[in-house]
Amino acid sequence: MTQLAEAARRIPLNRDRVLNAAVTLADEVGIESLSMRRLAQELGVVPMALYKHVANKEELLGGMVDTIVGEIGPPVPDAPWKSAVRLRVLSARQVLLRHPWARSVIETRTNVTPAVLGYMDGFAGMFLTGGFSVDLTHHVMHAMGSRMWGFTQEVFDDSAGQAGDQQPQVPAEVRAAMARQMAENFPHLFKIAAAAAHEDDSVVGNGCDDQFEFEFALDLLLDGFERLHQQNWTSGGGKGR
Amino acid sequence: MTQLAEAARRIPLNRDRVLNAAVTLADEVGIESLSMRRLAQELGVVPMALYKHVANKEELLGGMVDTIVGEIGPPVPDAPWKSAVRLRVLSARQVLLRHPWARSVIETRTNVTPAVLGYMDGFAGMFLTGGFSVDLTHHVMHAMGSRMWGFTQEVFDDSAGQAGDQQPQVPAEVRAAMARQMAENFPHLFKIAAAAAHEDDSVVGNGCDDQFEFEFALDLLLDGFERLHQQNWTSGGGKGR
DNA sequence: CGTACAGGTGTACGGCGTACACCTTGCGTT
DNA sequence: AACGCAAGGTGTACGCCGTACACCTGTACG
Numbered sequence: 001m002t003q004l005a006e007a008a009r010r011i012p013l014n015r016d017r018v019l020n021a022a023v024t025l026a027d028e029v030g031i032e033s034l035s036m037r038r039l040a041q042e043l044g045v046v047p048m049a050l051y052k053h054v055a056n057k058e059e060l061l062g063g064m065v066d067t068i069v070g071e072i073g074p075p076v077p078d079a080p081w082k083s084a085v086r087l088r089v090l091s092a093r094q095v096l097l098r099h100p101w102a103r104s105v106i107e108t109r110t111n112v113t114p115a116v117l118g119y120m121d122g123f124a125g126m127f128l129t130g131g132f133s134v135d136l137t138h139h140v141m142h143a144m145g146s147r148m149w150g151f152t153q154e155v156f157d158d159s160a161g162q163a164g165d166q167q168p169q170v171p172a173e174v175r176a177a178m179a180r181q182m183a184e185n186f187p188h189l190f191k192i193a194a195a196a197a198h199e200d201d202s203v204v205g206n207g208c209d210d211q212f213e214f215e216f217a218l219d220l221l222l223d224g225f226e227r228l229h230q231q232n233w234t235s236g237g238g239k240g241r
Numbered sequence: 242m243t244q245l246a247e248a249a250r251r252i253p254l255n256r257d258r259v260l261n262a263a264v265t266l267a268d269e270v271g272i273e274s275l276s277m278r279r280l281a282q283e284l285g286v287v288p289m290a291l292y293k294h295v296a297n298k299e300e301l302l303g304g305m306v307d308t309i310v311g312e313i314g315p316p317v318p319d320a321p322w323k324s325a326v327r328l329r330v331l332s333a334r335q336v337l338l339r340h341p342w343a344r345s346v347i348e349t350r351t352n353v354t355p356a357v358l359g360y361m362d363g364f365a366g367m368f369l370t371g372g373f374s375v376d377l378t379h380h381v382m383h384a385m386g387s388r389m390w391g392f393t394q395e396v397f398d399d400s401a402g403q404a405g406d407q408q409p410q411v412p413a414e415v416r417a418a419m420a421r422q423m424a425e426n427f428p429h430l431f432k433i434a435a436a437a438a439h440e441d442d443s444v445v446g447n448g449c450d451d452q453f454e455f456e457f458a459l460d461l462l463l464d465g466f467e468r469l470h471q472q473n474w475t476s477g478g479g480k481g482r
Numbered sequence: 483c484g485t486a487c488a489g490g491t492g493t494a495c496g497g498c499g500t501a502c503a504c505c506t507t508g509c510g511t512t
Numbered sequence: 513a514a515c516g517c518a519a520g521g522t523g524t525a526c527g528c529c530g531t532a533c534a535c536c537t538g539t540a541c542g
Contacts, residue, residue: 037498046523047499052519053520056499104349107394108345116396117426117430120396121426124429124433128429134433134436139454139457142449142458145395146394152386153386155348155361187366188363188366191365192382196379212380212476216383217384220384221458221465224465225461228461253490254489276528276530278530287491288531289491290489293489294489484541487538488537489537489538491535493533493535494531496529496531498528499527499529500526501524503523504524505521506520509519510515511514512515
């Protein structure tokens with residue numbers, strides 16, 4: 001046992017081992033609990049050993065993103081731009097859903113790595129080979145924003161309840177009082193929430209189908225792109241500014 | 242002098258003074274340099290004193306968001322939904338541009354405060370009173386996402402150069418080499434960047450007009466919303482799923 | 483005059499990222 | 513066979529962070 005652990009420790013650390021360990025650790029305990037010390041411990045090594053393989057924590061995070069960008073897989077060739085884009089985004093989304101921490105890490109990244117640039121380049125390529133002008137492609141890329149990665153920036157209260165949570169069991173009366181408060185102070189949101197909760201009768205969650213919402217917005221954008229493309233939109237002429 | 246400072250210190254701290262100080266401090270030094278200790282120092286007080294007015298740093302950040310949400314101002318009444326939404330978003334954007342830290346704070350917030358809910362409620366209200374169905378309003382709110390607050394989640398390399406930066410003065414040959422590298426590895430992005438850099442001949446920045454990109458995407462969405470509304474879209478029937 | 487309490491203080495703890503000097507080990511060269 | 517060197521792991525330490533907890537102090541009110 002000790003020998004085996006010893007042997008495991010003996011196969012030398014390298015960048016990939018560090019990165020992969022970081023990814024799975026983040027998957028397990030969440031990005032906010034991923035510290036250099038914790039990661040080192042997981043690898044049976046002293047914290048400073050990591051610095052022989054990554055320059056600092058920033059670079060570690062960048063490498064982690066690179067790692068999962070590698071999971072996305074190549075774009076389907078020879079598809080019309082719209083479905084090509086759609087598929088690629090949804091496939092990126094699958095990956096990102098497996099690594100929930102990646103959203104915040106991608107967002108806060110300041111130095112873009114080649115792997116990330118590569119992904120974005122492929123993305124731009126789909127529009128260009130689809131016949132989009134360079135100009136339109138540029139703006140369309142901006143309009144995609146982080147949706148390119150398959151996630152939306154939700155500002156809604158979706159922290160209400162995770163699947164496995166041990167809910168604190170709020171008494172019914174308090175629940176009712178909260179609902180009344182909500183109806184009084186935020187009537188519009190209340191209406192929406194009530195309707196959504198009604199629609200699917202599952203009790204858990206906020207009654208929103210994230211995947212549906214994502215595709216709804218995505219298709220809205222793609223349709224918009226298509227229209228602009230068809231009418232040969234240019235930044236000077238169209239309705240923009 | 243000592244007396245005056247003493248006197249200033251004498252007017253007692255309260256939640257608003259703490260929050261306002263935090264906002265201006267974050268404006269000045271950036272959110273990453275805003276620590277409880279630093280803020281306390283700024284207020285001429287010992288760190289723990291702050292905890293008599295905010296429960297913890299999370300709540301401080303929430304309060305800071307509340308503070309600047311208050312700067313946004315009320316929606317214009319009696320305007321058609323589209324211009325009402327447009328104006329409100331752009332006015333939120335003005336505020337958010339004054340407080341660049343707010344973007345990341347809003348994004349990472351987990352407990353939504355009443356002020357934030359109020360803003361979102363007003364937002365939903367514009368669609369509802371504009372005749373949108375509850376259903377459509379719901380999805381439309383999701384599709385807006387953080388654009389509701391006037392910012393886009395940019396994943397582009399815009400950290401290239403801030404206005405006041407003392408640029409490290411990269412030698413021309415290195416610059417050229419980087420450009421060649423870029424053209425080789427990321428041909429599509431290169432095309433876009435080259436065209437954009439050409440368009441406005443300012444040397445600084447990445448050649449992107451953030452305000453234009455924002456409005457471009459915003460109008461794309463709003464037009465999409467309008468179309469769906471006009472054709473009485475419902476989540477069951479339309480083109481969605 | 484006494485006392486309660488809001489509000490400011492001091493000390494301390496455990497965690498973080500990481501600088502720096504050090505030690506071990508295995509390999510290519512002579 | 514001896515050597516030296518670099519790659520890679522170690523130990524210690526520093527300065528920062530958020531905040532728990534016990535404590536003091538001045539003001540308002542009975």
